Amino acid sequence: MCDTCGCNVTPGNEHLVAAGGHLAHTSSGSESVEVLKGLLDANDHQALHNREHFARHKVFAVNLMSSPGAGKTALLEATIDALRDDMKIAVVEGDLETENDANRIRDKGVPAVQISTGSACHLDAHMVHHALDELDLYGIDVVFIENVGNLVCPASFDLGQHCNVALLSTPEGHDKPAKYPVMFRAADIVLITKSDLLEVLGDFDPGAAESYLRQIANPAPLYNVSAKTGTGMTTWLDWIRREAGKQR
Amino acid sequence: MHELAICQALIGQVTDVARSNHAASVSDVFVSVGPLSGVEGPLLQNAFPVAAAGTVAGTAKLHLQSMPIRVRCDECGQESEAGMNRLVCEHCGDWRTRLISGDELLLQRVILESAAAGGQSNV
Numbered sequence: 508m509c510d511t512c513g514c515n516v517t518p519g520n521e522h523l524v525a526a527g528g529h530l531a532h533t534s535s536g537s538e539s540v541e542v543l544k545g546l547l548d549a550n551d552h553q554a555l556h557n558r559e560h561f562a563r564h565k566v567f568a569v570n571l572m573s574s575p576g577a578g579k580t581a582l583l584e585a586t587i588d589a590l591r592d593d594m595k596i597a598v599v600e601g602d603l604e605t606e607n608d609a610n611r612i613r614d615k616g617v618p619a620v621q622i623s624t625g626s627a628c629h630l631d632a633h634m635v636h637h638a639l640d641e642l643d644l645y646g647i648d649v650v651f652i653e654n655v656g657n658l659v660c661p662a663s664f665d666l667g668q669h670c671n672v673a674l675l676s677t678p679e680g681h682d683k684p685a686k687y688p689v690m691f692r693a694a695d696i697v698l699i700t701k702s703d704l705l706e707v708l709g710d711f712d713p714g715a716a717e718s719y720l721r722q723i724a725n726p727a728p729l730y731n732v733s734a735k736t737g738t739g740m741t742t743w744l745d746w747i748r749r750e751a752g753k754q755r
Numbered sequence: 756m757h758e759l760a761i762c763q764a765l766i767g768q769v770t771d772v773a774r775s776n777h778a779a780s781v782s783d784v785f786v787s788v789g790p791l792s793g794v795e796g797p798l799l800q801n802a803f804p805v806a807a808a809g810t811v812a813g814t815a816k817l818h819l820q821s822m823p824i825r826v827r828c829d830e831c832g833q834e835s836e837a838g839m840n841r842l843v844c845e846h847c848g849d850w851r852t853r854l855i856s857g858d859e860l861l862l863q864r865v866i867l868e869s870a871a872a873g874g875q876s877n878v
Binding site: 537538539540541542543544545546547548549550627628629631659660662663664684685686688689690692719721722723724726 | 757760761764765767768772776778782786791792793794826839840841842843850851852853854860861862863864865866867868869
């Protein structure tokens, strides 16, 4: 959203947001001031700054979002192992409490900054900015921002990332894109994680998940991956290499 | 429940507008919310007094305008109403559509009161 001009007023909604012109006066004599600013303007401004920071260092920034327990950290561990000789990775971890996930990443020899959000259910651009202060991006190719496990709130906050990756784990069911349309509409790629369980569960239909994603007009690719067995990891890793290449 | 954080951002914007217009208080705040913004109107309404307390908008009333979900079809070019989890074109049925309304989260306007008599304010 734009800082000054209200450019999220579109041909489809302008008749509803038109309010009698700039600085219109009401009959009571009180003053009506038209603002037309996005409520998340301050966050979006900070996100833009973060994006510029990544661009200066030619870093590809990825926002990983999913429900708690969908396997974000396990995916990162497997990704770090697989890309060890190709790319330098750094991670920003978001959780309500504990350093557990950052420690798992550090155990892989990769720099990680933990953001403990306390009771906040999402990361915002300011939290990520503070985390980036602690992260030396020199020589880094990819920063993964592991958002707080939550399919609702993180979708509303731009962090300055280049791509959103939404994880949908097989035990959650294939209709998650229909249940959480705001989140899945924001996804640039959807990973169906824990795909090793597809056979065991028997009732998760990847085709149906794709159909629900198309129903919300999202053309994003869906890949089945299992961080545990390595199945499908090649497609995901190729996607990272391709997208990271665009930032160089 | 990210509505409180969003309300705090809203109050920040409202107080900026009040300050730059030398207003004594804010009586009304008008916000447009689309269902696909990810923000729930009733939760925003509940969070507003909490975020506004002690500010120039402490007694302001929040007016929410719910925006319709509308899409334009990339295939047939027509516009249609759509649903939260069904953004397909109602004319040709194709899913390749663009959202033209429904994800707004917009501070539309505010009504300011001056400290002077009669609630007048001058810019």
